[in-house]
Amino acid sequence: WTFGGGTKLIVDLGVVRPTLSVLPPSREELQQGSATLVCLSSGGFPSTWSVGWKVGGSSSSSGVSHSVEVLGRDGHYSRSSTLSLSAEQWRKAGSVSCEASLSGQSPVTQTLNPDHCSE
Template sequence: MEIPHLRTDDDKIVNPEDQGDVVLVCLANRGFPGDWKLGMRQGAGGALQGSQSQEVLEKDGHYSWSSSLTLPANQWRKAGSVTCEATLKDQTPVTQTLETEQCSQ
């Protein structure tokens, strides 16, 4: 079994004025099999959220996915962090965390 490599794409974070929304995008690739689930958690231990794309079968036989989560800007700041999480049945989840302080305001 191959575990997806995760990255949170800072270039995909849109952080408009305080009254706007923040869009977070998590990308996972080189996964196998294709039934991994991808989502995001706000802060420590929050519920899994976000919309997941359909898996894409790449030419090398591995799969790729993306997940996006839109939050009001003030909620993003309060969360402190968002963790992208990939899970497959009873396997240990693969995670990557993005701290709010890592992103330009």
């Protein structure tokens, strides 16, 4: 923030690890042959945390879309990422993970297992 004649205040929050929540595809969507998963990353700092997906343990960029980060009133950032698969890919994946990463930090991971999600 810059005040008045140019006094600048820098607030250093350090690194804050985001919390991840992964939402599985709906039963109705799976019955139609597709599977959309949503990963919500909230409360991270700085804004340079990136969010990615792993399907069956391998990184996946196909069928992925990301929102822009949103700065909350608390000074932390949130964003979402969506992964689109076929219902068959979802069932055969074994596991699907959302991973938030930042250089120099261990990643934050949230994993879903298709077998444990009701259809």
